[in-house]
Amino acid sequence: MRYTVYNKAMKRPVFQTNDLEEAIDYTRRRPRKSRRHCIYDDKLKTFDIKKIRLAAGI
Numbered sequence: 001m002r003y004t005v006y007n008k009a010m011k012r013p014v015f016q017t018n019d020l021e022e023a024i025d026y027t028r029r030r031p032r033k034s035r036r037h038c039i040y041d042d043k044l045k046t047f048d049i050k051k052i053r054l055a056a057g058i
Contacts, residue, residue, distance in 0.1 A: 001056070002042040009036045020056045 003023040005015040014037070015026045027037040041052045 003052075004040045004042060006038050006040055006047075007036050008038060013040075020052060020058060 001018060001020075003017055003020055004013045005023050005026050006012065007014045015023065017023050017026075020039075023039050027039070030037065038047045039049060039052065040047050041055070044051060044055055046052065
């Protein structure tokens with residue numbers, strides 16, 4: 001599964017990975033800017049982190 005971290009302010013993807021925890025960690029390493037980031041699940045076609053975590057079993 002592919003996860004893409006988008007920067008909402010810049011309106012573009014800034015990080016991609018196959019590991020959801022790695023995508024979440026990417027946003028955590030940028031605490032002041034974390035509100036600017038959202039994670040997109042390419043398979044589920046959603047930004048809803050609760051749905052993504054449920055599908056990933058996390």
